[in-house]
Amino acid sequence: MNKRKSRRMVQVKEFWRRFTKNKTAVLGLCIMIFILLIVIFADVIVPYSRCIEQAGAERLQGPGPKHFFGTDEYGRDLFARVIHGSRFSLFIGVATSLMALVFGSLIGASAGYFGGMIDNAIMRVVDVFMCVPPILLSLAVVAALGTNLRNLIIAMTISCIPGNVRLIRSVVLTVAEQDYVEAARSYGTGNGRIILRYVLPNAMGPIIVNTTMMISDMILSAAGLSFIGMGIQPPAPEWGALLSNAQTYLLSAPYMLLFPGLFIIITSLAFNLVGDGLTDALDPKLKD
Amino acid sequence: MSDPILEVQGLKKYFRTSAGALHAVDDVSFSIGRGQTMGVVGESGCGKSTLGRTILQLHEPSGGKIFFSGREVTGMSRRAFREVRPKMQMIFQDPYSSLNGRMTVSQLIAEPLIVNKVCRSRTEIDERVEEMMDTVGLAKRLALSYPHELDGGRRQRIGIARALILKPEFVVCDEPVSALDVSIQAQILNLLMDLQDRMGLTYLFITHDLSVVKHISDEIMVMYLGKCVEKAPAGEIFRNPLHPYTKALLAAIPIPDISSKHKHRDLLQGEVASPVNPKPGCRFAARCPMASERCRSGEIPLTEQAPGHFTACLKASLS
Numbered sequence A: 001m002n003k004r005k006s007r008r009m010v011q012v013k014e015f016w017r018r019f020t021k022n023k024t025a026v027l028g029l030c031i032m033i034f035i036l037l038i039v040i041f042a043d044v045i046v047p048y049s050r051c052i053e054q055a056g057a058e059r060l061q062g063p064g065p066k067h068f069f070g071t072d073e074y075g076r077d078l079f080a081r082v083i084h085g086s087r088f089s090l091f092i093g094v095a096t097s098l099m100a101l102v103f104g105s106l107i108g109a110s111a112g113y114f115g116g117m118i119d120n121a122i123m124r125v126v127d128v129f130m131c132v133p134p135i136l137l138s139l140a141v142v143a144a145l146g147t148n149l150r151n152l153i154i155a156m157t158i159s160c161i162p163g164n165v166r167l168i169r170s171v172v173l174t175v176a177e178q179d180y181v182e183a184a185r186s187y188g189t190g191n192g193r194i195i196l197r198y199v200l201p202n203a204m205g206p207i208i209v210n211t212t213m214m215i216s217d218m219i220l221s222a223a224g225l226s227f228i229g230m231g232i233q234p235p236a237p238e239w240g241a242l243l244s245n246a247q248t249y250l251l252s253a254p255y256m257l258l259f260p261g262l263f264i265i266i267t268s269l270a271f272n273l274v275g276d277g278l279t280d281a282l283d284p285k286l287k288d
Numbered sequence B: 001m002s003d004p005i006l007e008v009q010g011l012k013k014y015f016r017t018s019a020g021a022l023h024a025v026d027d028v029s030f031s032i033g034r035g036q037t038m039g040v041v042g043e044s045g046c047g048k049s050t051l052g053r054t055i056l057q058l059h060e061p062s063g064g065k066i067f068f069s070g071r072e073v074t075g076m077s078r079r080a081f082r083e084v085r086p087k088m089q090m091i092f093q094d095p096y097s098s099l100n101g102r103m104t105v106s107q108l109i110a111e112p113l114i115v116n117k118v119c120r121s122r123t124e125i126d127e128r129v130e131e132m133m134d135t136v137g138l139a140k141r142l143a144l145s146y147p148h149e150l151d152g153g154r155r156q157r158i159g160i161a162r163a164l165i166l167k168p169e170f171v172v173c174d175e176p177v178s179a180l181d182v183s184i185q186a187q188i189l190n191l192l193m194d195l196q197d198r199m200g201l202t203y204l205f206i207t208h209d210l211s212v213v214k215h216i217s218d219e220i221m222v223m224y225l226g227k228c229v230e231k232a233p234a235g236e237i238f239r240n241p242l243h244p245y246t247k248a249l250l251a252a253i254p255i256p257d258i259s260s261k262h263k264h265r266d267l268l269q270g271e272v273a274s275p276v277n278p279k280p281g282c283r284f285a286a287r288c289p290m291a292s293e294r295c296r297s298g299e300i301p302l303t304e305q306a307p308g309h310f311t312a313c314l315k316a317s318l319s
Helices: A002-021 A023-040 A078-114 A116-131 A134-145 A149-176 A179-186 A191-228 A239-249 A255-282 B048-055 B078-087 B105-115 B122-135 B140-144 B152-164 B182-199 B210-216 B234-239 B244-251
Strands: B004-017 B020-033 B037-041 B063-068 B088-091 B170-174 B202-207 B219-224 B227-233 B303-306 B309-311
Touching (some): A078 A191, A179 B088, B020 B037, B020 B048, B048 B202, B078 B088, B105 B122, B105 B152, B227 B234, B227 B244
Antiparallel strands (some): B219 B227
16 A cells, blocks of 8 residues: 555656756746735735725826725726736636536547547537637526626636537547557446546647636636626626726726736736646656 | 367458448358467458457447357347456557557556456555566566557567456457567567467467468468458468468568579469458459459358368369
């Protein structure tokens, strides 16, 4: 038993060594940890009340010692709004991407692996969903379910499952043809185990990269939904909402756009870098 | 042949294609005695691999019956077949693509044990994997390596270990050495023969290399376009080939002798016909130097020309 545990440890260590070899991935990880710390300690950095507090006298002030990132058109402190906005944005991005990953993997892998009728049935349904623009689809779902955070996440998940299914199906199609899948069948491996232990691990590369990119996409489309009033309800802060709000004052107060935009970019970048690093570190063929 | 471990009767496997039914295996019958090796030879696309895979139920047969140790395997329920499967295993051709690159050597070899729930504890699995690695000549230190770190010979040893860890009685070897260097081919063949003696294995040995099959087989079956054209004990087929296709195959074996360089050889003309909706009659008729009208008119049965020597050729007795 002990031996097995230590073997696992060796594998984890090996993985870590290979991950840290990739300097940009480590940079991404550092940024990610930094943003996670902001998410966790948002209340310590600045109380939530600061970001909904309106002060008419301090409207549209530029960055300064009192308001690090300036204030918006209601005089709300943008620093506080960006810090607390990270909670909403990150939660929406990560939750929807993970849910879309899980459902997309299961559906896409079944379609690619079983083929034939099952594949056809699944893909035709997916085609129908793909015809509807994703933002419209989430809009429809939110409108039907009502606007709150949970429904927003459900709606966005539904809208990005079809694309995921397509990607994963196509990767699985090539992997499922490999000899080792047939070999697995020859010693009696069940379909479930083949998909989980043989097909998905070998299809992981593109899937991980896609998921990390989806996180940044989701942050942005949550922004779009907030803009139309179907996402996070004001006055709650959310990066996308801050961004779309800033459009109106693009010329007079560009800093309003700058800070939320910067955070979105940095976060997306961090996720992408880590995703790339993970793909390389998890593939034993790329060892050293 | 008093105790056949595997008996195949009129086995057929047709694949449906848009052009029509592809006759990959067409009415093949044979049986293999316990502990014997049946060599199956033929050129690419003649249905050798499909035959092996159909016997292991990796493909659903289109017709015919397969008996294993006296039990009919065809038409068996999935649950019932689960008991038989560990007794019938397969070694694959390409050791590069038949091993899951995400698993370590010991994980790969342990898979069949885990899947078939043979062992009760992890320690038991570890012990058996270690034992098996030793049997096939894999050093212990390789247990945590990944297959891509190893050379072809070692990889194929993993494939062999994986096939044998369930202690099977019958193994389909699907061109197990054709992807390897010649120097390693001999090692692997010797290992296979050695293991056959030690574990009492029965092989169905699929290959396109006649010199390989001569070494290892007790009996040889020659296939052409899904049909068995000749079947005889190994020595007999080399000494006295009856079917023109077999003769052509034997004539094509390179002779490592410089003086034979200018010797005349009868090489086959033309190409293999399409296995989709084949014409009636002898499949080989289109390329056969001796073919006549009668060859193209109807099915030609396998007939016994000498004791144990069967061939499907009308002209066999004349020549």
